[in-house]
Amino acid sequence: MQKSGVIFDMDGVIIDSEPVHKMLNKKIFRQLGLTVEDDIQLQYVGVTKRTKWQILKEHYHLEQSIDELIQFQNGIFHNYEWNFKSILFPEVIPFLGKLQELGVPCALASSSERLRVNEVLEQCGLKRYFIATIAGDEIDSGKPDPEIFLTAAKKLNLPPEHCLVVEDSYNGMVAAKRANMYGIGIRHQHTRLDLSIADQVVNSLAEIKLENC
Numbered sequence: 001m002q003k004s005g006v007i008f009d010m011d012g013v014i015i016d017s018e019p020v021h022k023m024l025n026k027k028i029f030r031q032l033g034l035t036v037e038d039d040i041q042l043q044y045v046g047v048t049k050r051t052k053w054q055i056l057k058e059h060y061h062l063e064q065s066i067d068e069l070i071q072f073q074n075g076i077f078h079n080y081e082w083n084f085k086s087i088l089f090p091e092v093i094p095f096l097g098k099l100q101e102l103g104v105p106c107a108l109a110s111s112s113e114r115l116r117v118n119e120v121l122e123q124c125g126l127k128r129y130f131i132a133t134i135a136g137d138e139i140d141s142g143k144p145d146p147e148i149f150l151t152a153a154k155k156l157n158l159p160p161e162h163c164l165v166v167e168d169s170y171n172g173m174v175a176a177k178r179a180n181m182y183g184i185g186i187r188h189q190h191t192r193l194d195l196s197i198a199d200q201v202v203n204s205l206a207e208i209k210l211e212n213c
Contacts, residue, residue: 003182004162006099007152008130009046010110012168013186013205015120016087018045020080028076034060045193046169048111048142049073084123091205096129102210107152109165111136111143111172131156144171146179153179166205170194184208 011017029036040059044052053069056062062069099106106129110117114135121127132155134148141147153160165176168186170193176183177197185195187203195201202208 003164005105005107005153005156005158005164007107007109007149007156007163007165007176007181009165009167009169009172010108010112010117010120012046012188013166014089014092014108014126015084015124016089016189017084018188018191020082020087024076024080028073032062032072036060042170042191042193045191046111046143046167046171048136049113051142082119084120088124089205092124092126093129095205095208096126098210100129105131105156105158107131107156108133109148109152110134111148113137143169144174144178146175149175149179149181153181166208167198168193168195173198 008014011021034056036056040055044055049070050066053066053073057064057066057069064072096106108117108121108130110133112135114137117133117135121130121133132152134151134155136142136148139147139151149163149165150160153163156163160180163179164182164184165172165179166184166186167173167176168188173183173185173195174197183198185198185201186205187195187201200208
């Protein structure tokens with residue numbers, strides 16, 4: 001492996017949360033009286049909640065403020081009984097363990113808020129694998145802005161060009177490339193996203209060939 005450190009996205013890479021997200025979003029949209037087209041839904045995959053609602057508010061001319069819409073979503077998402085361990089991808093712990101054995105430092109860079117990131121790490125027993133974790137509510141500009149990945153590289157004490165990013169979304173991959181990092185795209189099992197700018201595209205972490213990175 002030529003790269004010195006690995007930065008992971010969380011949703012769609014570490015946990016298979018997108019089916020639950022879709023189900024909860026349908027509930028939210030139904031209560032708001034919205035019919036959100038597939039192409040609009042693709043625009044907010046991998047971004048923060050604020051960016052998501054900015055997209056939807058602008059497109060559908062919603063009367064509620066961004067903060068009101070976020071609060072409404074929080075109520076729906078927080079009331080759902082999440083069992084993150086049950087949706088942890090089976091390849092995650094073996095792959096992280098392999099990186100740890102190789103002495104490769106890892107970071108987690110998620111658009112989700114800190115509370116949710118901590119819950120995933122705790123429930124899935126993943127804390128020991130990451131030197132640093134960055135959440136979406138701890139940065140000024142979310143993906144596709146490269147800030148979160150540049151912050152992760154700084155916490156790993158590595159130059160950006162020495163970092164590899166594992167992402168499943170178009171917005172996340174754009175952020176990785178803007179940060180001048182090597183990008184590995186994980187094909188989404190539920191929604192086909194554009195990963196054409198990735199340096200390597202795989203179906204799961206188990207398919208990643210570290211010797212090619």
